[in-house]
Amino acid sequence: MTALDCDVLVIGGGIVGMSTAYAITRAAPGTRVTVLEKEAGPARHQTGRNSGVIHSGIYYRPGSLKARFAARGAAEMVKFCAEHGIPHEVTGKLIVATERSELPRLHGLVQRGRENGIPVRELGPAQIAEYEPWVRGLAAIHVGTTGVCDFGAVAARLARLAQDAGASVRYGARVRTIGRRPSAVAVRTADGTVLRARALVNCAGLHCDRVARLAGDDPGMRIVPFRGEYYELVPSRASLVNGLVYPVPDPAFPFLGVHLTRGIDGGVHIGPNAVPALAREGYAWHTVRPQELAGTLAYPGSWRIARRHWRYGAGELRRSLSKRAFTDAVRRLLPDVTADDLIAAPAGVRAQAVLPDGTLVDDFLISQSPRIVHVLNAPSPAATASLPIGREVARRVLETLGAGRVRGAR
Template sequence: MSQWDTIIVGAGIVGLAVAYELMARRPEDRLLVVDREVSVAAHQTGHNSGVIHSGLYYRPQSLKARLTRLGRALLVNFLDQEHLAYKISGKLVVARRVEELYALEQLFQNGVANRVPQIALWPGDRLREIEPSVLGIRAIYSPTTGVVDYSAVARRMAERLQKAGHCLCLGHGVRHVVVDAGLVRMRLDNGEELSAPHAIVAAGIGTDRLARQARLALNARMIPFRGDYLVVAENRRDLVRSMIYPVPNPRLPFLGVHFTRRLDGALWIGPNAVLAASRTIYRRIALSRHDLWDTISFPGFWRMARQQWRAGLDEWMRDHCKRLYLSQVREYVPELAPMDVHWGPMGIRAQLVDASGTLVDDFRLATLGPVMFVLNAPSPAATSAFAIARYLVESCAPNFGWKLSRPLLTP
């Protein structure tokens, strides 16, 4: 049995950020990062639109609101230190109809309460000066929104961890987590056994299973939502210069299908949010019996389905008809034609749903003795990863008996 000071399960951006924070704050510890995939950033980190969020959307005083603003500052600090490419291009949240103006104003006030820097409300004519192909009657301008390759961020953290002498064990999933006499014991799928005084489980869409297996009282379940993107043809990319977002549905934790100008200049449209029958298979038609049973055997799923069936049906129909998918974004950019786009990549969002059928909006952490579980870390977790890691490490310190040195990154 190999022994470590702390084991981190999950080599996505949150798990690696936790390891990176511990490397700086507890330099004497031996850290092990474990992931079932053979590369880092294999799931949500490597399958998103790459947006650096500014903190506009989130309920004031929520963890998302508090950690996104700090996380953005820490992320940009890391990118500058490591000479990694990123671009601050700004974004516009656009109201198309009069009935959206109240929600847009509420969103703006939310951004003000969250101290999002330099946001402004623009009239339609100002919008058209910046984005002449975009239709709208009013918009929120957020100039500090940007774009980055989060996979590159994860790879660089992994390199720094290994250079400092810490270990990444990739290609081997954790099968069992047991807390025994104050010690965390794990068994991998290759039979290897690990132990440590403390562990952090940031395994994305697999965290709830490990939490239940470890006997954490958890009356919630991860429900997978697939997000598909359309990619705009290279000769039509100039229709959108930065990022265009719709006014979001306040009853759902999704931001709506939007235009994102990628770091390489590509223009993506999406993602949507379609209930998926697999947690890890990136195909439009994909079925895992185990994953599907995990979803439909949870009573909270059926309560969610009763509450959100219409929105779910609309998403499913648009996902299976490119013209329907395109019709919702042509409200903003009417010059887009079906021949201007093709289906692109997709991602799977790990969304925690509680027993009442509510899609949990905020980040959620839970402790079971010497183990901390990151139960819900959807968007903007990539932007917030360094701040989530700092919050988690500092929250664990009193119970875990950790003495922490000064952080490496500063906002």
């Protein structure tokens, strides 16, 4: 039998991949883990390009992986950041209804939060002003367990902890081919290196469906990338926002709408909107990768999304192309803002799994095949939930190896 290079290969060095590697080393000390990341460092895509919010779990269907893992993960993330000196703050947040038509949905979130075990407080206009004097709304709920942190720093720390426990992290290692045998999985990287392992974990984020197909598995979905565009308040106007302020979300979409986020650096990010990206790593309109775009356009689910939600999409597109339209969306929450108060900030891309019928996958999606675990849908709140997600993925791959049970992370 050909010698194996390690026990588990993890493809993807974002926060979920690093959390998985860390969880494996804690659950089964001595298990040889290698992380393959195509970029020159960790957390270069979804993990490092978001608003840094530690989500409470209030939005998600009771009993779903998102609801369970986000609520648990929020507490664990705060504890992890505190133990490892990573900048963070538990700020709480407001979810604000600005129109009467939103009030039933706001009350529904109160009930959902309580079902998910999340403390919420209902507020009237005067109480909104106690938290956010410049925000206007008819009613709101306050969620005390929401916070902010530096998820890129968390991913880097998880990588270091995994390495200290014996794991190997290889940057600049783009996976080109995957081969499977009854007793092993083999991966060839772009530089020709071949690595063999007993099992493989696919945490490739924006490319997870492609990695699944490289392994010979049908993921049953496709990643359709959505770019989230942000502005930030000019420093002289940052005092308009004290913490986190969200609109009432549309339940038909996994996007939370344009919101206000005071980050750990004191700056205030505003966004994101959600528009189709023209490449999987398409952080600007001018970033176009024809082969990737053609794949998205050829996928039946993409057209079914467009037909079903064209009105919503048209509004998002308008806010992308018009700063004035974006400002108008912000002014629903923060009336004193003007277009001159907003400056462009770096965008992110959401790796959204879409089914062939056009359904946007609403929960985390983890699947298995012989010797492989695929993480196929892990957009926000995956960063918040990364520690419990990592343990769940580790549990599954270690069961495949017969290597024992996963202990809790600290």
